[in-house]
Amino acid sequence: MQKLNVIFFSLFFMVSCSDPKIETIEIGNKKSELLEIKSFDNKQIAKNIILVIGDGTGLNQIMVSRISEGGLDYKLAIDQLPHQGLALTHSYNEVITDSAAAATSWATGFKTKNKFLSVTPEKETLETITEMLTKKGYTSGLVATSSITHATPAAFYAHIDSRYKEVEIANQLLDSSIDISLGGGLEFFDLEQAKVSHKLITDKNSLNNNIKSPRKILGLFDDDGISRSPEKPTQREMTNFALEILKMNLNQCYGFFLMTEGSQIDWAAHDNNASEMIEEFKDFDSTIRDLINFVSEDEETLLVITADHETGGLQILKQEDDSVIIQWGTGRHTGIPVGVYAYGPGAHLFNGVMDNTEIHYKLLEAINFKGLDEVKCELYQ
Helix, strand or coil: HHHHHHHHHHHHHCCCCCEEEEEEEEECCCCCCCCCCCCCCCCCCCEEEEEEEEECCCHHHHHHHHHHHHCCCCCCCHHHHCEHHHEEECCCCCCCCCHHHHHHHHHHHCCCCCCEEEEECCCCCCHHHHHHHHHEEEEEEEEEECCCCCHHHHHHHHCCCCCCHHHHHHHHHHHHHHHHEEEECCCHHHHHHHHHHHHEECCCCHHHHCCCCCCCEECCCCCCCCCCCCCCCCCHHHHHHHHHHHHCCCCCEEEEEEEEEECCHHHHHHHHHHHHHHHHHHHHHHHHHHHHHHHHHCCEEEEEECCCEECCCCEEEEEEEEEEEECCCCCCCCCCEEEEEEEEHHHHHHCEEEHHHHHHHHHHHHHHHHHHEEEEECCCC
């Protein structure tokens, strides 16, 4: 633990703190809701993988959200995960990563340049974990509160030298092996083309329906990122819907892979807006709560939670009566290590300090990827 602290604080004070913004956060008084956390044998092999990403979510973003919700001793859902570590986040040639390079690390196990998606620094294609798992009979899904063509989800299906080529990225999604994709990004798709290969849904109410589609499912709920309103789906709602679809797919498939991202925690941190960040984190943590309950019941699924990077250089300065004073050091990403949290079969692999590329290989180790036969998932006859 001392080693973790040294790494964390040495990088933390590298953050630029020009013109810092200071905010006051009221200490909450909600009581913790403790979840059933089961023990898993370290020799047990996982069948399914759920990877949860809190974009821009560093340890202090979690701590501020915790304090705001229920005070110093409150336990969020993420706090209750039994296996925890730290991930180093630098990209191929920069100490500060962006979401594209970070997501490429998890998706492929390789470092690349910022802005690149699942290609090498020389622009050669890198096979993604979803592409690898498709060959083993897996069904896969992606969820994001950003556009589904944004950097993090895109790294799991796109191969391109710029995260900003979102029209081309959208076309690559339509041609990919991803079975269900939910997020924003209407403006980047040719909807008539999308309807040829996918069941297109644009209405939140569709998530309450039992959709049995002979085609892949594409949910696009806003032009770009999904605005927070009663008419739009939350990360929790989209994740639960995607999970139901993937579970149905198991009738024809061996296992499933699901990546779900709370994208806009990062956007609030870029804006140095603590109240918006806390609201986004509530949705993120409620998603985790549901997924913990699913893993406890299913007993064959590995749940891993991490972040691409920290955003904002957030510091907690002091307590004043029933509030805490926080300070933002920057409106950009930082090189501060981020947390890694795990539950289910194989969760013990995620203890300690690791490079973000190691997460890719640990996920594969947890399901004994090398021991899986090559089979085809017969979903679309």
